[in-house]
Amino acid sequence: MKSSVIIFPGSNCDRDMDVALKKFGFKNKMVWHNDNVIPKSDLVVLPGGFSYGDYLRCGSIAAKSNIINSVVEFANKGGLVIGICNGFQILIETGLVTGALLRNKYLKFICKNIFVKANKTHNKYFNKIKKDILELHIAHNDGNYFCSEDDLKSMQDNDQIAVRYCDSNGEISENSNPNGSIQNIAGVFNEKKNILGMMPHPERVIDNCLSSNDGSYFFENLLSNMK
Amino acid sequence: MIEVNEKIAIDHGLKKDEYKKICELLKRNPNLTELGIFSAMWNEHCSYKSSKKHLKKLNTKGKKVIQGPGENAGVIDIGDDDAIVFKIESHNHPSFIEPYQGAATGVGGILRDVFTMGARPIANLNSIHFGSTSNKKTKSLLRGVVQGIGGYGNCIGVPTIAGQTSFDESYNGNILVNAMTLGLVKKDKIFYSKAAGLNKPVIYVGSKTGRDGIHGASMASAKFDDKIEEKKPTVQVGDPFTEKLLLEACLELMRDDSIIAIQDMGAAGLTSSSVEMASKGKLGIELHLDKVPCREENMSPYEIMLSESQERMLIVLENGKEKKAKEIFDKWNLDFSIIGKTTNSKNIELYFDKNKVANIPINLLSEEAPEYDRKWKKSKLPQKIKFTKKDFKNLKITDVLKKILASPNVCSKEWIWEQYDHTVMGDTIQKPGGDAGVVRVHGSGKAIAATVDSSASYCYAHPLSGGKQIVCETWRNLICVGAEPIAITNCLNFGNPEKPENMGEFVECVEGLNEASKYLDFPVVSGNVSFYNETKDKGIKPTPTIGGVGLIKNYKDMITMDLKETGNIILVVGKTEGHLDQSIFAKEVLNEKKGPPPEINLFNEKNNGETILKLIKDNLISSAHDVSLGGIITGIAKMCIKGKKGMNFYKYKGLLDKFEFFYSEDQGRYIIEVKKENVDKVKKILHKNSNHYDLIGEVIEDNILINDEPTLSVDKLAELNKNWLNKYMVN
Numbered sequence: 001m002k003s004s005v006i007i008f009p010g011s012n013c014d015r016d017m018d019v020a021l022k023k024f025g026f027k028n029k030m031v032w033h034n035d036n037v038i039p040k041s042d043l044v045v046l047p048g049g050f051s052y053g054d055y056l057r058c059g060s061i062a063a064k065s066n067i068i069n070s071v072v073e074f075a076n077k078g079g080l081v082i083g084i085c086n087g088f089q090i091l092i093e094t095g096l097v098t099g100a101l102l103r104n105k106y107l108k109f110i111c112k113n114i115f116v117k118a119n120k121t122h123n124k125y126f127n128k129i130k131k132d133i134l135e136l137h138i139a140h141n142d143g144n145y146f147c148s149e150d151d152l153k154s155m156q157d158n159d160q161i162a163v164r165y166c167d168s169n170g171e172i173s174e175n176s177n178p179n180g181s182i183q184n185i186a187g188v189f190n191e192k193k194n195i196l197g198m199m200p201h202p203e204r205v206i207d208n209c210l211s212s213n214d215g216s217y218f219f220e221n222l223l224s225n226m227k
Numbered sequence: 228m229i230e231v232n233e234k235i236a237i238d239h240g241l242k243k244d245e246y247k248k249i250c251e252l253l254k255r256n257p258n259l260t261e262l263g264i265f266s267a268m269w270n271e272h273c274s275y276k277s278s279k280k281h282l283k284k285l286n287t288k289g290k291k292v293i294q295g296p297g298e299n300a301g302v303i304d305i306g307d308d309d310a311i312v313f314k315i316e317s318h319n320h321p322s323f324i325e326p327y328q329g330a331a332t333g334v335g336g337i338l339r340d341v342f343t344m345g346a347r348p349i350a351n352l353n354s355i356h357f358g359s360t361s362n363k364k365t366k367s368l369l370r371g372v373v374q375g376i377g378g379y380g381n382c383i384g385v386p387t388i389a390g391q392t393s394f395d396e397s398y399n400g401n402i403l404v405n406a407m408t409l410g411l412v413k414k415d416k417i418f419y420s421k422a423a424g425l426n427k428p429v430i431y432v433g434s435k436t437g438r439d440g441i442h443g444a445s446m447a448s449a450k451f452d453d454k455i456e457e458k459k460p461t462v463q464v465g466d467p468f469t470e471k472l473l474l475e476a477c478l479e480l481m482r483d484d485s486i487i488a489i490q491d492m493g494a495a496g497l498t499s500s501s502v503e504m505a506s507k508g509k510l511g512i513e514l515h516l517d518k519v520p521c522r523e524e525n526m527s528p529y530e531i532m533l534s535e536s537q538e539r540m541l542i543v544l545e546n547g548k549e550k551k552a553k554e555i556f557d558k559w560n561l562d563f564s565i566i567g568k569t570t571n572s573k574n575i576e577l578y579f580d581k582n583k584v585a586n587i588p589i590n591l592l593s594e595e596a597p598e599y600d601r602k603w604k605k606s607k608l609p610q611k612i613k614f615t616k617k618d619f620k621n622l623k624i625t626d627v628l629k630k631i632l633a634s635p636n637v638c639s640k641e642w643i644w645e646q647y648d649h650t651v652m653g654d655t656i657q658k659p660g661g662d663a664g665v666v667r668v669h670g671s672g673k674a675i676a677a678t679v680d681s682s683a684s685y686c687y688a689h690p691l692s693g694g695k696q697i698v699c700e701t702w703r704n705l706i707c708v709g710a711e712p713i714a715i716t717n718c719l720n721f722g723n724p725e726k727p728e729n730m731g732e733f734v735e736c737v738e739g740l741n742e743a744s745k746y747l748d749f750p751v752v753s754g755n756v757s758f759y760n761e762t763k764d765k766g767i768k769p770t771p772t773i774g775g776v777g778l779i780k781n782y783k784d785m786i787t788m789d790l791k792e793t794g795n796i797i798l799v800v801g802k803t804e805g806h807l808d809q810s811i812f813a814k815e816v817l818n819e820k821k822g823p824p825p826e827i828n829l830f831n832e833k834n835n836g837e838t839i840l841k842l843i844k845d846n847l848i849s850s851a852h853d854v855s856l857g858g859i860i861t862g863i864a865k866m867c868i869k870g871k872k873g874m875n876f877y878k879y880k881g882l883l884d885k886f887e888f889f890y891s892e893d894q895g896r897y898i899i900e901v902k903k904e905n906v907d908k909v910k911k912i913l914h915k916n917s918n919h920y921d922l923i924g925e926v927i928e929d930n931i932l933i934n935d936e937p938t939l940s941v942d943k944l945a946e947l948n949k950n951w952l953n954k955y956m957v958n
Binding site for chain 2: 010
């Protein structure tokens with residue numbers, strides 16, 4: 001399977017994503033934000049970081065870069081697109097997924113392991129995943145997901161809530177919500193569920209010597225669902 | 228232009244006789260631009276005029292040292308053609324005036340020092356010191372500094388893997404912010420700051436120059452008074468986004484051999500970077516200041532030369548490489564300007580609108596800079612305090628432990644390091660909160676451990692012992708994770724060198740650290756001195772900070788301090804003598820602040836450390852932690868908290884009082900967890916190497932049990948330990 005990781009000025013998880021994709025068998029290419037065309041890909045990833053220094057609003061300037069037009073085109077044709085952390089913020093700014101990411105509830109940057117419960121229905125990302133309570137890692141200032149009640153309802157009705165913060169037993173409660181996100185939402189799909197935006201970083205937890213190995217389940221499962 | 232006189236020179240921080248010397252050396256009066264340049268190069272921060280004499284004695288050589296002090300950072304060999312570039316630096320004065328920007332630009336500056344040498348930064352550390360927790364400024368300073376460090380490091384995408392935070396009233400009016408960075412480079416791709424060759428283009432890259440930070444280096448060399456708020460405009464403003472672009476652009480340009488020399492514009496900006504490159508190459512340099520990209524209008528040559536705007540680099544390029552270099556900086560949207568060339572004049576010659584505005588022989592700014600042999604006072608070893616049973620009457624070991632775990636200097640610093648991205652780059656295998664942070668060498672089986680330490684109370688009580696102690700503690704912290712200690716960097720934070728007491732503290736701390744560094748073959752490869760840490764004539768406690776770096780050849784051999792398995796046996800290696808003077812217990816519980824710090828026995832230190840390292844390599848230890856603040860029991864409580872395990876202490880049968888046994892801070896000791904089946908093997912090795920050891924207990928579930936004392940729940944201790952700082956910062 002072929003993947004592309006877009007590099008924006010200020011991206012800083014681009015290499016980590018490249019390493020992870022290759023580790024699990026993707027043929028990955030790095031794509032510069034100023035290019036106009038994405039190479040032939042089965043998956044496009046917008047990595048984490050601080051594109052354009054988070055100036056103006058996280059993700060807003062990157063959402064206007066040259067490459068984005070072809071990312072949107074690719075997504076509209078049903079191509080798989082993942083945005084992690086700042087990548088999620090960029091997806092929101094392009095309008096590819098619904099909602100907004102506000103400043104964390106306690107106004108602090110948070111870097112730690114968290115648990116999420118994955119939605120396994122009708123999507124290539126988590127369907128058939130061997131573990132649906134995953135220990136992943138977050139590192140962000142602005143990950144407090146918010147959307148209107150109408151949007152929330154329509155996303156719920158359409159199974160678009162992708163991952164929710166929970167505790168190690170899968171219990172979803174205020175205590176397991178690190179940043180104040182509405183309904184503990186850590187990630188969402190678009191309507192067709194070919195686009196996934198999420199705050200947690202699976203690419204940082206792909207080895208037993210790192211703070212968790214649960215990112216491996218995510219990548220292995222995605223690859224096997226794509227085949 | 229204003230006519231320069233003695234008064235203006237004094238306003239620039241120069242002394243009367245220094246100004247006289249400038250006029251004599253130039254054989255004329257300097258103009259204002261030239262005076263500005265002299266004041267920047269001759270101040271303490273850039274010239275090391277009070278410290279040079281003593282720093283020359285430092286142990287800076289070793290088999291693994293590729294580059295010692297004198298460059299942007301030190302470099303060590305870690306095998307397979309890989310090298311680690313590292314350095315620590317202070318940003319104390321700016322951080323007190325404007326904590327967020329002061330701390331942020333401290334991180335930015337040290338990152339540039341490392342990637343200037345061609346290395347990709349792979350880890351950040353910091354050592355931060357604040358006033359007493361009851362001081363009304365402490366909370367906002369702490370919050371600002373932590374956000375500043377995080378704001379910069381998180382954005383640029385370098386993990387902050389370890390650090391140290393302390394509180395002491397001596398920092399009430401002068402906090403300390405020391406930042407350290409490690410970078411990875413191939414041995415044959417290291418870049419230096421020595422210019423070479425004539426008529427080579429001198430290139431300015433990075434951010435534009437503004438009026439921020441003018442005379443920052445002079446501020447760093449002055450003491451504070453009531454008017455510090457007025458100095459706010461001299462604090463630089465950081466932009467980590469631009470730094471990230473600068474980092475990538477520089478590393479891209481460094482892939483081939485276009486660069487002859489490169490130097491970041493740090494303290495004293497364009498002045499210091501151009502003078503240093505020319506001075507090292509024994510060349511002259513000609514700069515056309517109207518070509519410097521400026522972000523403000525009508526900037527004068529004086530302002531351009533002294534601005535400390537951040538995220539800028541000066542490069543001496545090979546002829547003919549200008550076009551290619553410009554393309555790279557254009558790609559990253561950074562300014563690129565050819566502003567001058569190297570010459571054979573041995574002078575720095577500055578032009579502005581075709582007029583010559585300064586002309587100074589470079590040696591006057593470097594070699595001829597003043598060097599002082601300051602008066603210093605030797606410290607006496609304080610008399611030992613005689614503690615008796617009466618002092619411990621009415622105390623319980625368990626109550627004291629609770630108090631210490633929830634004290635500002637021992638409590639968990641999670642509130643701080645959770646705000647630092649410590650996992651970006653995907654190689655962090657030991658996060659903050661342990662003895663040392665550890666990152667894998669990307670794509671290899673090796674890992675690098677790093678730690679940063681200081682013990683101001685020990686140094687204050689007796690600088691010579693204190694200096695030795697920190698180097699030893701750094702060494703122990705590296706060993707505790709299974710790393711072979713290689714080299715150190717030092718950040719020497721002291722009071723006013725013109726006062727013999729403060730100067731004495733400096734001289735003897737340096738002597739102590741040098742002695743330990745020599746004995747342990749743990750050389751100093753880089754560092755920085757920060758004097759004048761005083762407010763209204765009150766100096767800080769002497770606070771040399773040591774950053775240590777070690778190598779783990781196979782990262783799978785790394786160990787952590789959390790207790791691993793019920794039934795395992797706990798040993799303390801190294802002798803417990805019962806030294807309570809200067810301990811947390813004496814200070815926090817008995818309210819006794821006098822007495823000497825614990826003695827350092829370098830032979831035992833080395834011997835114990837080497838044995839522990841061997842035991843770790845032989846896979847005989849499940850966890851290890853050094854005994855430091857709060858003695859054996861505090862160390863064990865932390866291992867219990869991290870491992871979510873308990874501990875059953877055997878009844879203590881030694882000659883010491885049990886408070887002395889549990890709370891003394893004797894040096895050179897390690898707590899190790901050993902599987903039952905390995906205990907005999909471990910004992911045999913300890914015997915053979917003449918290491919003193921005590922078997923003190925066994926790992927159990929949930930609780931800490933001490934003879935005759937109430938049961939302590941580890942969960943409750945963890946809460947106490949974690950909540951103190953959370954509550955302090957929220958309330």
